Amino acid sequence: MMTLHSWGAVVRIHILWHLTIHNVSSFSPSRTLPSWPSIHDVGHENRNCYQNDAHQNRLSRIIRLAMTADNDGAKLPLFIEAKDSSARSIISDIPHSLLHSIEIVRHRHFSTTTTTRGGASNENLLKQLVELTNSKKKEVTESLADDDFLLSYPQMERVPGCIATVHVKTTLFPLKLSDNPKEYRVLLEGTSDALLSGGLVELLTQVLAGSDPENEHEVRRVTASDVLKLNPEALTTALGLQNVLSRGRNDGMASMVRVVQRQIQSLLDAQSGEETKQPFGETLEETSLQATHVNGSERQPTVAMLLSGGVDSSVAMHLLLRQSYNVTAFYLRIWLEDELAHLGECPWEDDLQVCQSVCEHAGNVTLETVSLGKEYRDRVVQYTIEEAQRGRTPNPDIMCNSRIKFGCFLEYIEKAGLDFDYVASGHYARLEDVVTSSSTTNTQKRLFRAPDPIKDQSYFLCALTQKQLSKVIFPIGMYQKAEVRELANEFKLPNRNRPDSQGLCFLGKVKFDEFLASYLGNRPGDVVDAMTGDIIGRHNGLWYHTVGQRKGIGKVMFPLATAHGPWYVVAKDQERDIVYVSNRYDEDDFARARSEFELEDIKWISGTPPLDAKDAETETEWNEIRFDMKIRHGPKIVQGTLVLNGDGSTGNVRLDSKDGGLAPGQYVVFYQIGTLECLGAGVISEKHWANFLQTQQNDMASGEEQQLQIKR
Numbered sequence: 001m002m003t004l005h006s007w008g009a010v011v012r013i014h015i016l017w018h019l020t021i022h023n024v025s026s027f028s029p030s031r032t033l034p035s036w037p038s039i040h041d042v043g044h045e046n047r048n049c050y051q052n053d054a055h056q057n058r059l060s061r062i063i064r065l066a067m068t069a070d071n072d073g074a075k076l077p078l079f080i081e082a083k084d085s086s087a088r089s090i091i092s093d094i095p096h097s098l099l100h101s102i103e104i105v106r107h108r109h110f111s112t113t114t115t116t117r118g119g120a121s122n123e124n125l126l127k128q129l130v131e132l133t134n135s136k137k138k139e140v141t142e143s144l145a146d147d148d149f150l151l152s153y154p155q156m157e158r159v160p161g162c163i164a165t166v167h168v169k170t171t172l173f174p175l176k177l178s179d180n181p182k183e184y185r186v187l188l189e190g191t192s193d194a195l196l197s198g199g200l201v202e203l204l205t206q207v208l209a210g211s212d213p214e215n216e217h218e219v220r221r222v223t224a225s226d227v228l229k230l231n232p233e234a235l236t237t238a239l240g241l242q243n244v245l246s247r248g249r250n251d252g253m254a255s256m257v258r259v260v261q262r263q264i265q266s267l268l269d270a271q272s273g274e275e276t277k278q279p280f281g282e283t284l285e286e287t288s289l290q291a292t293h294v295n296g297s298e299r300q301p302t303v304a305m306l307l308s309g310g311v312d313s314s315v316a317m318h319l320l321l322r323q324s325y326n327v328t329a330f331y332l333r334i335w336l337e338d339e340l341a342h343l344g345e346c347p348w349e350d351d352l353q354v355c356q357s358v359c360e361h362a363g364n365v366t367l368e369t370v371s372l373g374k375e376y377r378d379r380v381v382q383y384t385i386e387e388a389q390r391g392r393t394p395n396p397d398i399m400c401n402s403r404i405k406f407g408c409f410l411e412y413i414e415k416a417g418l419d420f421d422y423v424a425s426g427h428y429a430r431l432e433d434v435v436t437s438s439s440t441t442n443t444q445k446r447l448f449r450a451p452d453p454i455k456d457q458s459y460f461l462c463a464l465t466q467k468q469l470s471k472v473i474f475p476i477g478m479y480q481k482a483e484v485r486e487l488a489n490e491f492k493l494p495n496r497n498r499p500d501s502q503g504l505c506f507l508g509k510v511k512f513d514e515f516l517a518s519y520l521g522n523r524p525g526d527v528v529d530a531m532t533g534d535i536i537g538r539h540n541g542l543w544y545h546t547v548g549q550r551k552g553i554g555k556v557m558f559p560l561a562t563a564h565g566p567w568y569v570v571a572k573d574q575e576r577d578i579v580y581v582s583n584r585y586d587e588d589d590f591a592r593a594r595s596e597f598e599l600e601d602i603k604w605i606s607g608t609p610p611l612d613a614k615d616a617e618t619e620t621e622w623n624e625i626r627f628d629m630k631i632r633h634g635p636k637i638v639q640g641t642l643v644l645n646g647d648g649s650t651g652n653v654r655l656d657s658k659d660g661g662l663a664p665g666q667y668v669v670f671y672q673i674g675t676l677e678c679l680g681a682g683v684i685s686e687k688h689w690a691n692f693l694q695t696q697q698n699d700m701a702s703g704e705e706q707q708l709q710i711k712r
Contacts, residue, residue, distance in 0.1 A: 093231040094238055097222045101210040102238045105203060110240070122244045129199035151184065151267040156191065161255035164194035164333070165371045166201060168256060170263040172224055182271075184224040185210070188260060193371040194333075200253050203239065208260070224264045232257035248349045300326040303473070304413055306405060306425040307331055307358065307367070309351030311488050311498055313426030314358045316475040318491045320424060321362060328420070329367045331355045334376040334404060357494040372408050379403040385519050388543035391574040392665030392686070397633075401427075402463035406472060422473045428455040429678075430477040431469065445469035447605055449676040452480045453635035460633060462669045462681035466607055516543050525577030527557055530570050531584060536561035539579045545569050548661015553581060569661075571689050580693075593692045594658035595640075599651045599668060599682035602644070609648050610672075610679060622648070627679070628671040631659055642670065651682065664689055 094102070109128055156167040172184035186208040190201035210222030232254035236242045242250060305317045307329040320327050331352055352369065359365040380399045387394035405425065413420055428450035433443045444466055450456040464472070476484055488496035520543055527537030537557035539545060545553065549569040554562045556579075561567070568585035570593065572578070582590065604610070615621040622644040628637050640655035653668065662684055669681040 093229075093234050095222075095226040095229050097210065097226050098207065098230060099238070101207050101222050102235075104210075105206045106239060108206070109203070125241070125244045126196065129203070130195045132199035132202045151271055153263045153267060156189070157259055157263065159252070159255050159259050162197060162252035164192050164197035164252070165369065166190065166192045166197055166252070166256065168201065168259055168263075170260050170267065172264065172267055175221065175223060184268075186222065186224055186227055186260070186264065190256075193373065196249070197252065200245075200249065201256065204235070204253070204256055204260075207235070207239075224268065227257075227264060228261055230257060230261070232261070246349050248353065300324055301421045302326045302419070303328070303422045303424050304409075304418070304420040305329045305365075306409070306423065307355045308426065308501075309354035309358070309495065309498075310426065310501060311493070311495060312428070312476060312484060312500075314493050314495055315484050315487045315491065316424060316426040317358070317365070318362060318487070318493070319475040321365070325422075327365055327424075329355065329359050329365050330409070331367065331369045332405065332409060333369055333371045334373060334380075334400070354495050354498065361492075361494050370409065370412055372404055372412070375408040376400070376404055379408070385516075387665050388516055389520055390665075390686075391542040391572045393546050393663040394665055395667050397460045398463050398667055401460055402465075402468070406464055406468040410468065410471060420471075423471050424473045424475055426476055427457045427461060427474050428452055428477060428479075428481075429458045429461055429474050431472065431474060444606060445472075447678040448477075449671065449678065450477055450479075455481045456635070457633070458671075458678045459630050459667070459669050462605070462667065462678060463603065464605065466605070469605070513544055516541075523577060525579065527553075527579050527581055529561075530580040530582040531589065536581070542572050542574060542577060542579060545572065545579050546661065547571065547663035548659075557581070571692050573689075573693055591658060593688075594660075594662060595655040597653055597662050597688040598685040599642075599653055600649065600685040602649050602651055602680065602682035604680035605678060606680075609644060613644055613648075622651075626673060628673050629653075629655075630669045630671070631662070631666065637671070639673070650685070662688060 109132065110125060151172040153170045156169045159166040159168060168188060168190040171187040171189070173187060175183040175185050188201075188205040188208050190198075190205060192198035192201050208222060208227060233250075235257055236245055236250050236253050245253070303320055303325045305313070305320065305327050307313050307317060308331070317327055317329060333352075355367055359367040380396050380403060383399055384394045384396045406423065410423065413423075430448040430450060432446045432448065434446050436442045436444050447458055447461060447464070447469065449458045479487070485496070520541060522540040523542070525539055525542065526535045527539050528534065529536050539556045547569055550566055553567050553569055554565065557567065565583055567581045567583050569579060570582045570585060570590060571580040573580070584590070585594075610625060613623055613625055615623055624641045624643045626639065626641050628639055630637060638655055638657065638659065640653055642651050642653050644651040664684050664686045666684045667681050668684060670679045671677060672679055
């Protein structure tokens, strides 16, 4: 049916043509009908209708197909999305038995009508795919099959070209009651480290199984030979998912089909005595990654390059290649893909595709994808949520570097037996070796700020240990950002014009407040004037506010109070769910609260405090030491003093000037004055709030007592 919008009129033309089961080579309009025929009417005539609807100049082409070729007379409506030139070829490329199985699976999991007619959103379809991963799989049993005659691929094989890490294994069952004794059914087993990809694996498994859920005794005969005839690129189209899935997901599904087809052919060749071809994927028991350490007679240093898709890491990789390093690129998949999949796009897919382009441009550098999503949730996301729930200010980027990029990833390559000399990244920071004894083999790494004060990332690297730093190199650490951009143009990188990423590394376009809301929800409480104790607003949760915040605080305050601003968040009381604010934040009342605080969890990059931190005579008391400090990432450097307490893991800081916002949970990084060397860091303690809140409560109690005395 074709809908044409012209001069305000709507003209509907119904075109029907004969469908042959195995091939559709040509058609001619047979008649024009006054109304759309029911699917049952079309089915009885064994015809299909091609519908072309135009709504506001947007064309959506759908093949509507009804088939009655089965012996049981079942009529199965098929809705297959297709582009103009490929519509008939898609049908002709898919064997008849697979078409039936595809529609059964679609009917089982998706709404046929709403999927193709625009009623169901892409978001809902993606959610259904994610749910497929967690659903209990229906065990495929075949009473006619004898286990002695099973043909099973020897191991799980990794699917190349998939964004996620997917492994599949094919088993063939003899199909009894068949005219061909060598015909087999296909059983697929698969695993994935991502829920959305896992749903696609399950979808493919059910399509290949070919079972009708409404008739447990009936088996649709999808055979191995049918699967070998399938065009891999046609499957997502036939399932109605081509426009729902991203390009990478479509390509990944096609890659799964290719691996299955190759495994089937390998099993059939082995059964007939022919030589089995080597797999083009990777087996689960062993990896295809082999770092080459020797080039001719000279050994090249080997580097595992952390490639993000950004300009910085891409330039870093090219610099290593020009210095004759043997580079293998790694993309770490740490996005919250499973949580964000329903948004309709894979947030890291573009990054991975850019990485592939950069590696191809660099001479086909090997690119490996490592999934650390679970580790990221356990070690970074959980930390972020717990800190926010306590009312503190987390720093996931520092945790990501210390626990994931230079933590889990180092563990991964070690466990995998990948003997790399170094791990490199595109961070703006410098490293130097310092000899610690008379033996030149005993060295330590010293971390320094980059020459570009705005791009310097030493703040985010402050929690790295000597063991981690001993394996790390930062190729662009000596460059300004403008120089890196110039190098990107000089190298003609495919991503040279790509803008820098913004925000937290695991959220992409999702706002931090939205992320917190999805995990913590709302927990309302009072907004209190820190100077008077008056309730002047209601907030939705402590975690939506941080000390020093001005922007956005007016939204949770009563209208009469906002007129007396500007207001700043000055403290939070986690036990009573109170956010304290003040419009006198710049006055002397808050001078001490903005310049003195306590630190916890203090650690030093060298492993020990600076030599002048402890009194040389007593060796038990701590000295007051002056440092350059960063309270947050950015170019601003403040100066002040630190006095350590007890075992040196806690201490007191006094800044020379007031800071904009000292929030518990926030990192303070220490630099040696005059050398730019990053020495260590600590975390602002909750005692900073406790002291302030106690002072405020005492002042308010004293004021109330004075008021009572006046009344008396």
